[in-house]
Amino acid sequence: MTTNIHFIGGEKGGVGKSLMSRVLAQYLIDHELPFLGFDTDRSHGALMRFYAGYASPVAIDRIESLDAIVEAAVDQPGRRILVDLAAQTHDPLATWMEEAGVLSLADELGMKLFYWHVMDSGKDSVDLLRRLLDRFGTGMNYILVRNQVRGSDFSALEQSGEQARAIAMGAHVVSVKKLHDAVMQKIDNTSSSFWKAKSSDKDSSGLGLMDRQRVKMWLRDVYREVDEVGV
Numbered sequence: 733m734t735t736n737i738h739f740i741g742g743e744k745g746g747v748g749k750s751l752m753s754r755v756l757a758q759y760l761i762d763h764e765l766p767f768l769g770f771d772t773d774r775s776h777g778a779l780m781r782f783y784a785g786y787a788s789p790v791a792i793d794r795i796e797s798l799d800a801i802v803e804a805a806v807d808q809p810g811r812r813i814l815v816d817l818a819a820q821t822h823d824p825l826a827t828w829m830e831e832a833g834v835l836s837l838a839d840e841l842g843m844k845l846f847y848w849h850v851m852d853s854g855k856d857s858v859d860l861l862r863r864l865l866d867r868f869g870t871g872m873n874y875i876l877v878r879n880q881v882r883g884s885d886f887s888a889l890e891q892s893g894e895q896a897r898a899i900a901m902g903a904h905v906v907s908v909k910k911l912h913d914a915v916m917q918k919i920d921n922t923s924s925s926f927w928k929a930k931s932s933d934k935d936s937s938g939l940g941l942m943d944r945q946r947v948k949m950w951l952r953d954v955y956r957e958v959d960e961v962g963v
């Protein structure tokens with residue numbers, strides 16, 4: 733039984749990496765798929781905050797800490813591994829992968845490596861995608877996450893040629909629709925998991941009946957996109 737490792741990144745701060753990590757964690761819980769989370773953001777890691785029972789901290793600048801990700805995947809076959817990458821972690825991650833031969837090891841072990849590149853609608857995200865594809869080539873399974881929470885006009889991405897290039901490498905394109913600002917703010921303010929937000933009463937989450945319904949519908953739409961990837 734093989735294990736999939738999912739890196740959720742985007743390098744740039746504020747594009748929605750942590751949001752996507754939380755969605756994937758909730759997806760795995762709702763589909764009863766066992767997983768382990770690793771959080772590289774020491775100051776406000778989303779997995780540690782919202783899904784503490786499933787996550788452990790990782791020091792991106794310590795090789796032995798990164799090694800633990802692969803070793804966990806080998807020790808617990810069939811259990812998905814989620815790695816929430818903080819901003820500005822591309823270089824230490826890439827250096828570790830190259831020096832340790834992580835891509836060839838994963839191929840040898842039959843392990844799949846996914847990179848969820850979370851993007852807003854700005855040009856910076858396109859430039860960072862180009863850098864990612866240049867660095868790892870076809871060694872990764874790419875998912876381009878077009879986060880509409882951070883803007884809806886992705887023409888810069890479409891016209892750049894980088895989306896087409898990624899798709900030619902087998903990449904999936906996933907769209908995350910915008911969730912009502914007030915709903916997301918209430919979820920974040922109460923440190924609620926999406927499970928709690930969609931199923932709890934108003935007293936604990938701050939969300940009323942219609943807000944919880946909005947969360948359910950939003951998750952349903954995002955889950956349909958994730959289904960296409962096959963985590």
